[in-house]
Amino acid sequence: MSGGFRGPDLPALADLQNCIHCGFCLPVCPTYIATGQELESPRGRLHLVRAVLDGKAEATDRLLSHLDLCLQCRACESACPSQVPYGRIMEDARAATMARGARDRPRAWTLRALALRYVLARPRVLRSVLALARLYTRSGLQRLVRGPLARALPAPLRALEAQAPVLDRAPFRRSGVLARPQAMRARVALLTGCVHGELYPQMHEATVSVLTRLGCEVVAPPAQVCCGALHTHAGDAETARALARRNIAAFEAAGVDAVIVNAAGCSAAMKEYGRLLRSDARWALRAERFASGVRDVLEYVAAQDFAAPGLGAVPGDVTLQDACHLAHAQRIRSAPRAILGAIPGLRLREMQTPDRCCGAAGLYALVQGEMSRTVLASKMAEIAATGAHLIATANPGCTLQLEAGVRRSGLDAGVRHVIELLDESYRAAAAARG
Amino acid sequence: MLTNALATVVRELQSALGKRHVLWAPEDMLGYEYDATIDRARPDAVAFPANAEEVAAVVRITRRHDVPVVPRGSGTGLAGGALAARGGVLCVLTRMNRILELDPANRVAVVEPGVINLALQDAAAAHGLLYAPDPSSQRICTLGGNIATNAGGPHTLAHGSTVNHVLGLEVVLPDGRITWLGGRQLDAPGPDLRGLFVGSEGTLGIVTKICVRLVPVQAAVRTMLADFESVEAASEAVSAVIRRGVIPVALEMMDHEIIAAVEHVLHIGYPLDAGAVLLIEVEGLRESVEADAAQVVAACREQGAREVRVAESEAERARLWEGRKAGIGAIGTVTPNFYLLDGVVPRTRLPEVMRGVAELTARYGFRVANIFHAGDGNLHPNIMFDELQPGATAKVLELGGEIMRLCVDAGGSITGEHGVGQEKRSYMEWIFGPEDLRAMERVRLGFGASELFNPCKILPTGHGCGQAHAADARRHLATPGVYL
Numbered sequence: 001m002s003g004g005f006r007g008p009d010l011p012a013l014a015d016l017q018n019c020i021h022c023g024f025c026l027p028v029c030p031t032y033i034a035t036g037q038e039l040e041s042p043r044g045r046l047h048l049v050r051a052v053l054d055g056k057a058e059a060t061d062r063l064l065s066h067l068d069l070c071l072q073c074r075a076c077e078s079a080c081p082s083q084v085p086y087g088r089i090m091e092d093a094r095a096a097t098m099a100r101g102a103r104d105r106p107r108a109w110t111l112r113a114l115a116l117r118y119v120l121a122r123p124r125v126l127r128s129v130l131a132l133a134r135l136y137t138r139s140g141l142q143r144l145v146r147g148p149l150a151r152a153l154p155a156p157l158r159a160l161e162a163q164a165p166v167l168d169r170a171p172f173r174r175s176g177v178l179a180r181p182q183a184m185r186a187r188v189a190l191l192t193g194c195v196h197g198e199l200y201p202q203m204h205e206a207t208v209s210v211l212t213r214l215g216c217e218v219v220a221p222p223a224q225v226c227c228g229a230l231h232t233h234a235g236d237a238e239t240a241r242a243l244a245r246r247n248i249a250a251f252e253a254a255g256v257d258a259v260i261v262n263a264a265g266c267s268a269a270m271k272e273y274g275r276l277l278r279s280d281a282r283w284a285l286r287a288e289r290f291a292s293g294v295r296d297v298l299e300y301v302a303a304q305d306f307a308a309p310g311l312g313a314v315p316g317d318v319t320l321q322d323a324c325h326l327a328h329a330q331r332i333r334s335a336p337r338a339i340l341g342a343i344p345g346l347r348l349r350e351m352q353t354p355d356r357c358c359g360a361a362g363l364y365a366l367v368q369g370e371m372s373r374t375v376l377a378s379k380m381a382e383i384a385a386t387g388a389h390l391i392a393t394a395n396p397g398c399t400l401q402l403e404a405g406v407r408r409s410g411l412d413a414g415v416r417h418v419i420e421l422l423d424e425s426y427r428a429a430a431a432a433r434g
Numbered sequence: 435m436l437t438n439a440l441a442t443v444v445r446e447l448q449s450a451l452g453k454r455h456v457l458w459a460p461e462d463m464l465g466y467e468y469d470a471t472i473d474r475a476r477p478d479a480v481a482f483p484a485n486a487e488e489v490a491a492v493v494r495i496t497r498r499h500d501v502p503v504v505p506r507g508s509g510t511g512l513a514g515g516a517l518a519a520r521g522g523v524l525c526v527l528t529r530m531n532r533i534l535e536l537d538p539a540n541r542v543a544v545v546e547p548g549v550i551n552l553a554l555q556d557a558a559a560a561h562g563l564l565y566a567p568d569p570s571s572q573r574i575c576t577l578g579g580n581i582a583t584n585a586g587g588p589h590t591l592a593h594g595s596t597v598n599h600v601l602g603l604e605v606v607l608p609d610g611r612i613t614w615l616g617g618r619q620l621d622a623p624g625p626d627l628r629g630l631f632v633g634s635e636g637t638l639g640i641v642t643k644i645c646v647r648l649v650p651v652q653a654a655v656r657t658m659l660a661d662f663e664s665v666e667a668a669s670e671a672v673s674a675v676i677r678r679g680v681i682p683v684a685l686e687m688m689d690h691e692i693i694a695a696v697e698h699v700l701h702i703g704y705p706l707d708a709g710a711v712l713l714i715e716v717e718g719l720r721e722s723v724e725a726d727a728a729q730v731v732a733a734c735r736e737q738g739a740r741e742v743r744v745a746e747s748e749a750e751r752a753r754l755w756e757g758r759k760a761g762i763g764a765i766g767t768v769t770p771n772f773y774l775l776d777g778v779v780p781r782t783r784l785p786e787v788m789r790g791v792a793e794l795t796a797r798y799g800f801r802v803a804n805i806f807h808a809g810d811g812n813l814h815p816n817i818m819f820d821e822l823q824p825g826a827t828a829k830v831l832e833l834g835g836e837i838m839r840l841c842v843d844a845g846g847s848i849t850g851e852h853g854v855g856q857e858k859r860s861y862m863e864w865i866f867g868p869e870d871l872r873a874m875e876r877v878r879l880g881f882g883a884s885e886l887f888n889p890c891k892i893l894p895t896g897h898g899c900g901q902a903h904a905a906d907a908r909r910h911l912a913t914p915g916v917y918l
């Protein structure tokens with residue numbers, strides 16, 4: 001299978017021209033670190049994309065495999081002195097490959113796109129799948145598989161199973177007005193997401209609780225859908241656009257001061273709705289306006305006087321895993337640190353490279369299992385070196401991956417969203433006040 | 435597809451290094467057709483050896499089958515040195531990236547060639563020591579590449595370039611034998627083959643181990659940013675500083691185009707209205723540093739500096755340097771393409787040469803951005819252009835030649851630190867006579883290099899290079915394939 005790029009989402013020559021081949025992005029790229037090979041580096045991938053765009057090379061399966069091994073973590077963007085917009089070039093390259101049609105692209109790409117389109121983008125299907133997973137945990141079968149029965153599974157299946165979450169909580173499926181404080185200072189809407197509330201309902205609860213204490217009325221528009229980030233990353237721009245339009249309409253109707261997102265991957269994607277819909281005359285402006293009102297929850301909270309409600313002690317050593325799509329895609333690094341640093345009793349033990357990807361990267365952990373585990377292993381070693389027993393995150397995907405890492409490495413550590421730790425601190429202060 | 439001979443080479447390489455460590459698929463070769471220059475050349479296979487014996491195996495296999503072999507580090511070279519000019523096998527040393535020994539008592543380190551410059555700096559810093567050569571590309575260039583190009587950096591002015599810090603080298607010679615040049619002391623008995631090897635751009639052998647000297651970190655350092663109306667005024671100040679008997683450890687110039695680009699990306703706080711700034715650093719004992727800094731400030735003021743800012747904290751100092759290190763990359767944000775030149779002139783001739791560079795680029799209708807090691811007279815004009823404009827690339831290359839000529843006429847040379855590589859071979863005749871060039875060729879033969887050992891580099895001779903290079907150049911000029 002081969003061919004060039006097609007469709008409306010061709011990578012822009014001007015974007016690619018920015019790359020001066022200096023190589024400054026190589027030492028921060030997890031796949032280059034793991035392989036030492038130019039083809040698995042940002043510079044190499046950009047060169048391949050350019051070669052296909054210029055018609056100098058065919059996008060064969062082998063060539064595409066190098067693009068596919070990219071985590072889309074965008075660490076290369078932060079490192080690039082020439083401001084190459086790597087993230088959108090890779091998204092475009094994938095979309096322009098998908099646009100070749102099912103017969104002319106790798107089958108795995110098609111399968112991935114289908115799974116995303118028919119599961120993530122459809123709440124009812126997603127919930128049925130997750131209901132099975134929940135049953136798996138609750139019936140005790142998962143515990144057996146991870147304990148006494150571990151050897152019964154063939155190794156590849158076992159590796160896949162190790163990624164599966166432990167679904168032992170009731171999902172968060174509320175919508176409408178979630179909370180209304182007595183003294184209201186702002187009205188915000190919360191993206192409840194596709195899998196987020198199913199896997200980690202406690203993150204939503206903590207988010208709502210924190211926002212309420214800061215004087216926000218919090219609403220969850222019932223018509224909202226998945227943000228479409230994973231669809232964009234997989235090159236399914238059409239589905240991503242359809243989801244974006246539905247979300248814009250849903251959130252506009254809520255008439256809020258800000259749209260709050262507590263998953264960095266989703267906040268990053270929603271901030272880019274303007275670009276996603278730029279060629280859609282009817283939606284482009286609306287999308288821009290919508291995007292300018294999106295805030296990652298940590299960004300939003302750090303900009304408020306978040307100490308005002310009173311901070312209580314949360315004793316322990318914590319290390320922060322920067323979510324790639326917070327640190328690199330949104331350039332937000334100080335907000336989570338400001339929040340963690342303000343919590344009494346909590347000591348921040350920075351790891352050597354907190355902004356290096358953990359290998360989660362959406363579906364990556366499933367599709368590129370081997371590389372994902374390699375990247376995760378170095379991350380776990382860095383975490384272990386800090387001696388921290390708490391790992392703070394800003395994204396459910398990272399949480400899922402790091403939980404798998406904790407299980408695999410046998411480390412004695414818990415994984416929590418920064419906002420959960422802040423909520424715990426508020427609660428500790430409230431308890432102390434009696 | 436591979437020819438029979440190459441298929442045999444690939445098979446033999448695979449059995450010597452393991453299948454995973456040899457690439458040959460045509461689309462994979464795209465990823466090894468570039469370094470940081472505007473030249474391109476595609477290898478037929480890429481080998482990733484893990485140790486000296488495997489490097490020797492790569493060299494022997496290619497030699498036996500008459501296939502070219504070219505060493506490569508991180509591919510940040512700015513002279514096309516790591517390009518497979520005539521195809522063949524690229525020998526990539528990134529897997530050999532261990533620091534084998536760091537001996538703080540004797541202040542030496544032994545490393546493999548794929549170690550990144552900054553990794554060694556960090557390891558040395560943990561013992562209060564410094565590996566002095568600090569090319570701006572230090573976060574990714576390899577020590578093997580640094581040895582091959584005799585890399586310099588901002589701190590070359592006081593500490594010297596790579597050659598002043600290398601004690602010994604383990605190398606694989608072009609016939610596949612492994613030997614040591616030099617040792618663990620700066621002065622080894624007999625002729626200085628180590629010194630000869632440093633800067634030979636991978637034409638005399640492949641470095642497999644490196645013994646370097648480390649120096650203690652100085653007690654105190656002062657970093658200053660002086661702001662001038664023009665590049666020429668700043669150039670005058672460079673000599674004025676040195677005339678006062680102060681040797682700063684670094685004396686760097688950035689012109690207003692660079693300042694604008696850097697500020698656009700990083701917001702360091704460089705003065706946007708300056709014609710040029712000098713970034714000057716002095717170090718030594720606490721007392722002498724203050725005196726030296728005062729001399730620098732006085733010299734700059736005397737040459738019309740509008741302001742001289744002294745960094746108040748380590749953080750401010752780091753910030754001032756961050757802008758300098760990102761400077762070349764930042765040019766990419768203000769122009770589709772640029773051509774980075776490297777020349778050197780006597781320090782005192784800087785003002786007139788800089789004027790000449792400005793006049794020449796204006797005559798050709800281009801803009802130029804200057805960022806360079808002014809203290810060494812090592813200039814880097816960056817000519818900004820757009821490859822998509824018909825004929826632009828050819829004009830830029832021609833202008834590059836004229837600027838090199840200007841340097842040579844001013845008593846300088848065609849490279850200050852990036853090397854000759856493939857890019858500047860044809861300029862060698864401007865500074866060396868036929869006898870000199872023949873002597874260099876004999877040195878190559880003395881090391882056992884055949885015509886296929888890193889072909890078409892440094893020397894303007896060699897079969898199949900001129901044509902290959904000219905054909906390459908034409909192909910690139912005809913298509914939008916020239917980056918940087």
Ligand SMILES: Cc1cc2nc3c(=O)[nH]c(=O)nc-3n(C[C@H](O)[C@H](O)[C@H](O)COP(=O)(O)OP(=O)(O)OC[C@H]3O[C@@H](n4cnc5c(N)ncnc54)[C@H](O)[C@@H]3O)c2cc1C
Pocket residue numbers: 021022023469470504505506507508509510511512514515516527547568569570571574575576577578579580581582583584585586587588635636637639640641642762763851852855888
């Ligand atoms: C933005 C930028 C800034 C730069 N700043 C500086 C600077 O301040 N000072 C400076 O000197 N240079 C600078 N350079 C140029 C470049 O980084 C240096 O030349 C560096 O030494 C190259 O190292 P590399 O590992 O990338 O080598 P490569 O580019 O891979 O190779 C360079 C040469 O070394 C040879 N080589 C590589 N490894 C070996 C080995 N083990 N044995 C034998 N030969 C070998 C290759 O054949 C080639 O001829 C800069 C480059 C960029 C892109």
Ligand code: SF4
Pocket residue numbers: 018019020021022023024025026042043046076079080081082083084763766
């Ligand atoms: S750092 Fe930027 S300009 Fe340099 S090679 Fe990487 S993407 Fe290209």
Ligand code: SF4
Pocket residue numbers: 028029030031032040041042045069070071072073074075076077086
């Ligand atoms: S996005 Fe991440 S994995 Fe992909 S090239 Fe950039 S740094 Fe590497």
